[in-house]
Amino acid sequence: MNNNNNNYEEQDDFAEKIFEKVQVSKNEEMKYCVHCGKQIYKDAEICIYCGRRVKTNTQNVQKDASYVLGIISIVIGVFVPIVAWICGGIGLATANKNNNDYGRLLSVIGLILGTIMFFIYFAILI
Secondary structure: OOHHHHHHHHHHHHHHHHHHHHHOOOOOOOEEEEOOOOOEOOOOEEEEOOOOOOOOOHHHHHHHHHHHHHHHHHHHHHHOOOHHHHHHHHHHHHHHHHOOOOHHHEEEEEEHHHHHHHHHHHHHHH
């Protein structure tokens, strides 16, 4: 048990030395690790002290938004084409920004479906 504690202390000391050297060469914003409480770089994904992941993946949430908008544009686009254009357009922009092929596909399908339904409704009214 003592041997493990010594290893952790040595690793912690080593990490602090590396951190100090890197800190001198970079002037970045800092944050604290949510697991061990040590100060780390703002953009760090893994804590250099405890080795645990500290960065949440917000990009997945954005990718999910393009999926949802694409699906909404398909489902609601059958009834209200303008909603399909709005949701499909926003979903397409989000998917392009995140390089999300599936979200892009859903959004394009929604845009096309909304356009088709618009012309069908227009033909029925005339």
